Amino acid sequence: MLAFAFTPALGMFLAFVAITLVITYFSARKAKGSAAYFAAGRSITGWQNGLAVAGDYMSAASFLGISGIICLKGYDGFMYSVGFLVAYLTVLFLVAEPLRNAGKYTMADLLAYRLKQRPVRAMASLSTLTVSTFYMIAQMVGAGGIIEKLIGVPFAPAVIGVGVLMLVYVVFGGMLATTWVQIIKAILLMGGAFALSWMVLGKFDYSLTRFFDAVAAADYGGTQTPRNLLDPGLAYGASAANPWGAWDFVSLALGLVLGTAGLPHILVRFYTVPDAKTARVSVVWATAIIGLFYVLTTFFGFGAAVLLKLTTVPADVVAGFIPLDAKGLPNGNMVAPTLAAALGGELFFAFISAVAFATILAVVAGLTMSASTSFAHDFYSNVIHHGRETKPGQEVKVARITAFFVGAASIALAIKLGSSVNAAMLVGLAFSVAASANLPVILFSVFWKRFNTTGAVCGLGVGLVSSIVLILLSKNGLYDAKTAPFPLANPGIVSIPLGFLGAWLGTLLTPRDPEAEAKFAELDVRSQTGLGAEGATAH
Amino acid sequence: MSTPENFDPTPISGGPTDVAPLGRGGEKPAHERTAGEDGDPYDWAAIANDPAFAELKRAKLRFIIPGTIFFLVYYMTLPVLVGFCPELMKTPVWGKVNIAYLFALSQFVMTWVLCALYVRAAKRWDRMNAELLARFPRR
Numbered sequence: 107m108l109a110f111a112f113t114p115a116l117g118m119f120l121a122f123v124a125i126t127l128v129i130t131y132f133s134a135r136k137a138k139g140s141a142a143y144f145a146a147g148r149s150i151t152g153w154q155n156g157l158a159v160a161g162d163y164m165s166a167a168s169f170l171g172i173s174g175i176i177c178l179k180g181y182d183g184f185m186y187s188v189g190f191l192v193a194y195l196t197v198l199f200l201v202a203e204p205l206r207n208a209g210k211y212t213m214a215d216l217l218a219y220r221l222k223q224r225p226v227r228a229m230a231s232l233s234t235l236t237v238s239t240f241y242m243i244a245q246m247v248g249a250g251g252i253i254e255k256l257i258g259v260p261f262a263p264a265v266i267g268v269g270v271l272m273l274v275y276v277v278f279g280g281m282l283a284t285t286w287v288q289i290i291k292a293i294l295l296m297g298g299a300f301a302l303s304w305m306v307l308g309k310f311d312y313s314l315t316r317f318f319d320a321v322a323a324a325d326y327g328g329t330q331t332p333r334n335l336l337d338p339g340l341a342y343g344a345s346a347a348n349p350w351g352a353w354d355f356v357s358l359a360l361g362l363v364l365g366t367a368g369l370p371h372i373l374v375r376f377y378t379v380p381d382a383k384t385a386r387v388s389v390v391w392a393t394a395i396i397g398l399f400y401v402l403t404t405f406f407g408f409g410a411a412v413l414l415k416l417t418t419v420p421a422d423v424v425a426g427f428i429p430l431d432a433k434g435l436p437n438g439n440m441v442a443p444t445l446a447a448a449l450g451g452e453l454f455f456a457f458i459s460a461v462a463f464a465t466i467l468a469v470v471a472g473l474t475m476s477a478s479t480s481f482a483h484d485f486y487s488n489v490i491h492h493g494r495e496t497k498p499g500q501e502v503k504v505a506r507i508t509a510f511f512v513g514a515a516s517i518a519l520a521i522k523l524g525s526s527v528n529a530a531m532l533v534g535l536a537f538s539v540a541a542s543a544n545l546p547v548i549l550f551s552v553f554w555k556r557f558n559t560t561g562a563v564c565g566l567g568v569g570l571v572s573s574i575v576l577i578l579l580s581k582n583g584l585y586d587a588k589t590a591p592f593p594l595a596n597p598g599i600v601s602i603p604l605g606f607l608g609a610w611l612g613t614l615l616t617p618r619d620p621e622a623e624a625k626f627a628e629l630d631v632r633s634q635t636g637l638g639a640e641g642a643t644a645h
Numbered sequence: 646m647s648t649p650e651n652f653d654p655t656p657i658s659g660g661p662t663d664v665a666p667l668g669r670g671g672e673k674p675a676h677e678r679t680a681g682e683d684g685d686p687y688d689w690a691a692i693a694n695d696p697a698f699a700e701l702k703r704a705k706l707r708f709i710i711p712g713t714i715f716f717l718v719y720y721m722t723l724p725v726l727v728g729f730c731p732e733l734m735k736t737p738v739w740g741k742v743n744i745a746y747l748f749a750l751s752q753f754v755m756t757w758v759l760c761a762l763y764v765r766a767a768k769r770w771d772r773m774n775a776e777l778l779a780r781f782p783r784r
Binding site for chain 1: 686687689690692693694698701702705709712713716717720721723724725727728729731734735740741742743745746749750752753755756757759760763764767771774777778781
């Protein structure tokens with residue numbers, strides 16, 4: 107049934123959709139040619155791209171997921187906030203500028219620069235599609251469940267609606283529209299986070315001391331007895347049930363800090379700016395915005411644990427009861443909207459819900475964009491057609507068709523999986539694949555002259571396979587906590603070194619590649635100085 | 646729907662060359678050429694062997710290598726301490742606020758400070774870079 111009530115949340119969300127569609131319309135009129143479609147004409151300024159990077163990063167997992175996990179697990183949830191931010195130092199120091207200087211549209215441009223194009227691009231494209239698809243299914247599945255509760259649209263039409271809108275942005279508007287959707291959403295999200303934090307502090311007379319005193323005796327931490335939520339160990343503490351807890355914590359932290367620098371939908375953002383200097387500025391903007399946001403998670407995450415109430419009755423969000431999920435446990439994803447309803451009433455609940463919906467929509471669009479760019483540019487143009495366009499505009503056309511299929515496939519998968527799939531597992535998989543497969547080969551191709559094609563293919567392959575296999579063997583995969591052959595939920599601490607080892611051994615065990623080493627001087631000069639880099643199209 | 650240009654909320658992105666279809670017969674504009682098509686407009690080897698280039702790379706690595714080691718160690722110390730010495734981390738410092746939370750908060754400050762230091766260092770690299778490139782015009 108498609109009949110649903112016209113709620114304020116739905117109204118606010120429709121307003122957001124209307125604004126973004128206008129932008130898509132205008133973007134579509136001027137987005138002609140590959141650089142315009144894939145990289146927004148390289149015309150995005152530093153602060154704009156900073157907001158867009160922040161927008162891509164502050165997904166539903168960040169906003170709804172982190173506030174939920176802090177509320178339910180206390181300090182251990184806050185570790186996600188820390189890891190997600192520090193990760194930007196990896197991006198800034200090691201990846202952003204060389205990538206912008208030596209690439210064109212995708213991560214593989216840098217990897218394949220001095221190596222054999224086809225094998226390297228095929229593997230890089232496979233890894234990009236894997237990361238994007240897992241990340242996207244997680245967002246879509248999360249989206250369906252949340253929209254059902256927030257806006258009152260049933261699961262299947264909600265997912266189809268998100269999918270179709272996302273396709274409109276990507277297919278017609280390309281990177282320019284996707285970027286502006288991200289910027290608007292980032293501003294809305296920051297506004298919502300500030301307002302929510304301010305209201306929480308208001309409950310404690312704007313006194314930090316009183317706030318932290320209350321957090322230290324919160325009666326809502328998934329425990330139902332008062333407990334100091336600032337103490338670590340609720341989720342990852344070593345215990346009889348989970349003797350590997352501390353290692354899991356270290357592994358998660360490692361995956362977070364190294365994974366971001368390999369996430370394709372973040373990396374493609376650096377091609378939308380005119381030069382490496384602007385890429386640098388945009389990382390700095392993103393770090394400032396994201397950092398501020400994650401500091402605020404203190405207030406609306408811990409605040410929710412103090413102010414909201416556990417319930418076993420059907421939820422009443424306005425009274426501050428967190429709704430339950432299918433298993434009868436408090437639904438972490440509903441913590442932020444419930445807090446908004448309890449503090450700011452129905453209209454503020456509507457605003458936060460619409461922001462959450464916009465967040466999912468924008469991130470899904472960004473992911474589809476990076477997946478279809480990689481397929482069209484790396485796989486179709488360079489692997490199948492050896493880097494030559496068969497017809498004018500073929501690459502963009504293929505990307506649009508790919509976007510359609512990627513969108514349709516993830517809509518179908520999300521509806522098929524329903525809300526039974528573990529979204530955290532999918533996002534964890536995306537981060538560990540990014541850190542284990544993509545990061546080692548990016549670093550080696552920029553900094554190691556001897557690096558060769560076999561090394562790149564091995565590094566990508568070993569990183570990709572080891573992280574997927576380890577997750578399948580863990581309690582997040584095919585096993586439960588007692589029987590899992592691999593004791594950690596996060597594979598990073600094993601799979602990241604394996605990715606580096608694969609790339610290193612693959613290189614050393616095969617003959618030197620004189621051609622690749624001869625081109626190292628050129629790549630080195632390009633990536634370090636930006637000489638000959640692809641510039642902005644508007645001169 | 647009438648769409649006067651001045652209602653357009655998005656920035657100008659397309660230059661005149663941008664609108665031309667790809668794959669056209671004639672020569673591509675400079676910014677659209679790929680490395681292969683460029684036909685080596687620069688003497689890469691000469692730049693790579695220039696002492697000023699080596700100096701630029703050294704300057705970058707002198708910042709990036711210690712910086713990366715520092716932030717990775719500083720960051721990973723947090724999960725290691727939290728995981729293996731939870732009792733130490735639960736020690737209250739300021740009211741009810743414990744070492745664990747303050748250490749986590751210090752990671753934010755650390756990130757912003759390193760960001761600022763990087764930007765300052767990068768300004769120096771940009772100057773060195775400009776001086777280097779001025780001596781190697783496009784041929």
